[in-house]
Amino acid sequence: MQWSDYTNGQRIKILRGEDVRQSDLAEMTGLSIVTIQKAEQDKQFTLPTLMAIADALSVDTSVILGQQAPRRAMRRDDRMMLRALSQAVHDTAAGLLPDSIEAPAEARLQDAIDRCWNLYWKGHYTEAGAITAPLLAQAAAHLHTQPVGEQAEAWGLLADAYRLAAYVANLVGARDLAYAAIGHAQSAAESSADGLRPALVASGRSWVYLRDARLPAALALAEKAAVDIEPRFSKATPEQLTVYGSHVNFAAVVASRMGDKDRAAAFLSQSHATGARMGNEHRAHGTLFGPVTATTQAVGINAALGETGKALALVDAITDTSQLTEAARNRYAMDKAMAMADAKMWDASLDILEKALTEAPQWARHQALPGVIVQKVDRASTARLRRVSKLIGVRPGIDGFSPATRRTAL
Structure with missing residues (x-):
């Protein structure tokens, strides 16, 4: 059945799921359990009831009315996270911070951002998004406490928080929120003192384009981001190589999705060369790159290009993926299966x-x-x-x- 084929009452029951009983929903909405029962039986459904239930279930009223289907695999905790994250992104950009917000020290804020990235790369996207929401307000509050002329690093931390929000939103399919968050990340990154941050944001925007099926725009932006930060290998730091390697690798991914074998091969060559120069995996700015990442990503790229033999040959050569993040190992498993x-x-x-x-x-x-x-x-x-x-x-x-x-x- 299509989502629109269900009745309003059936849609409410599906949305609350097995974990939320009718009595729980009544408590969450402030409505009586009789009102909840009647709503699910399509016997009584007023506008105030509709709005209270939609708010409690963290969905738009249009979802309950069948005008818009819920996102695939979206549970109630996902919806609650997404609503809080959306409010945080838009409120922070508008300068609206909670009255009770306290500005953390720079080191504490950086630790919190690192923890969020760790959750993200473990595949715990709902938890990462839930923490990113208050983190955005804290990063904005920290920025406001810095003296004029000494705000560059604080802008960088705010850019990182916005980029986290964009990544979570993009992965769960909230494309409008992803576009908004990556746009705010770009503005913040341009005010930071770190030349790598604007390129990281550009790569993030390219990923949003890719998920939105805007492939030519995604490739153009990925290529530009990689070229802008191409280091001299003899003088490059591990941090620079990590960011550059992840950029050229992603450019290869986009090229493969467009079926452009020559460009994908050129970027893959740069990716492998960067990984070989590094010698092992390295973390920087919320990403991980090294020789293992380069090789495992090449499996999916070759599979996407229809080069099945090359992909399987790479699989046979890969013996240890323990240095990868959990999400990267899971993705590699999917690429092998493909x-x-x-x-x-x-x-x-x-x-x-x-x-x-x-x-x-x-x-x-x-x-x-x-x-x-x-x-x-x-x-x-x-x-x-x-x-x-x-x-x-x-x-x-x-x-x-x-x-x-x-x-x-x-």
């Missing part, structure tokens, strides 16, 4: 996919790629396929994916 599906290695593909979905359910429910893989192995009608399909909520042979989804499933 390459194996393309090679018609159905069972091996499903084994890897099922393992990743089971071990990292929080990460997996925000990913589109598992559904694409299931569609590829659909002809292998097995019990394993049915188990995997159930894990991601996709019905083999029924739920399709558009070409844009296949290209931009990151």
